[in-house]
Amino acid sequence: MSKVLIIEDEVAIADLEKDYLELSGFEVEIENNGNQGLVRALNEDFDMFILDLMLPGVDGFEICKKIRENKNTPILMVSAKKDDIDKIRGLGLGADDYITKPFSPSELVARVKAHLSRYERLINSSVQENDVIEIRGLKIDKTARRVWVNEEEKQFTTKEFDLLTFLAQNPNHVFSKEELFSQIWDLESVGDIATVTVHIKKIREKIELSTTKPQYIETIWGVGYRFKV
DSSP: OOOEEEEOHHHHHHHHHHHHHHTOEEEEEEEEEEHHHHHHHHHSSEEEEEEEOOOSSOHHHHHHHHHHOOOOOEEEESSSOOHHHHHHHHHTTTTTTTESSSHHHHHHHHHHHHHHHHHHHHOOOOOSSSSSEETTEEEEETTTTEETTTTTEEEEOHHHHHHHHHHSSSSSOOOOOOOHHHHHSSSOOOSSHHHHHHHHHHHHHHOSTTSSSSSEEEEEEEEEEEEOO
16 A cells, blocks of 8 residues: 655645545555654655645755655645746756645546556566667666766656656657656646646756757757657
């Protein structure tokens, strides 16, 4: 049974999230304070974190940053803030997804299931020989989930790695943001797709010599992105 930690100071919302997740077969713990939530996130074993941004004590941004420095466990950020800057900041700190209040409990459950399903496939996969993609100084080890640029290793979050690998495995194919969102996040893109743009930006910062003149991931204006070979 997958174990989820909800860090949320609004008790009614936390209890509602817990009820729906438990009905779907998850084991759920709740912390209403950022300080205690951070301690538990770093020192206990959870399969996923649902993290509110505005918390007493340590805020959600700092908790996300600390978790990502130590673990690759999926993080779903939840906030009443609709500003793109908050979404961009949260995703930039390593969150895997961002959902804005108010949201339907069924959507929350769907996103949790999607992220856990993908993460479990990754950690349980057993490949005997490393599968490596090499393109013009870029080396992607799919088995070890490691990336090098001109022999210098770069650190990638789970979703950044998945997105880069998917594009590199499908060179010269133009994908819309909606297609990438659906493919990488295991969800139909019926809402905010800023997630894709933010992740592309972070990937470019790590692999491109110049983000204004990318040699790997090209923007096709009005359509989407493609990986050039």
